[in-house]
Amino acid sequence: MKPLTLTTHSPEETRRLGAAIGHAAQPGDVVCLHADLGAGKTVLVQGIAQGLGVEEAVTSPSFALIHHHQGRLHLRHIDLYRLSPDEARDLGLEELLEEPGVSAIEWSELLPENLVPDCLMVKIEHGRRENDRKFTLRAVGPHAERLLAALREGR
Secondary structure (H helix, E strand, C coil): CCCEEEEECCHHHHHHHHHHHHHHCCCCCEEEEEECCCCCHHHHHHHHHHHCCCCCCCCCCCCCCEEEEECCCEEEEEECCCCCHHHHHHCCHHHHHHCCCEEEEECHHHCCCCCCCCEEEEEEEECCCCCCEEEEEEEECHHHHHHHHHHHHHC
């Protein structure tokens, strides 16, 4: 399936994109975020949480590694920034990702290869202006293809 490319111009627009992902998400969906520091990964996850009906504040789990939030579906917000691929493997992510719910993984490029065979890959790049962000969403696997198709239909 062809990737979907979108641009947002503010954190609020980024949260709305995340909310669309959260609304379309189903149990077992995994969103893998790849971006530089300050690009908006956590802002997007805040939107995903909003779309899932999470009412509590969502912050970066850089020090805790994993935050759990309950909404319409359980959200696992995972941040691998401080880990090596071997440490990420030792976290038991394979088992964690098999549990019902939705997972959003920041710094997914640090995942060991083939650990997550089905995910919506979201690459975030800084745009021309300070708050502009370019999002490239690519589906890898059947769950992600369904999620990407739902996002295309909802635009």
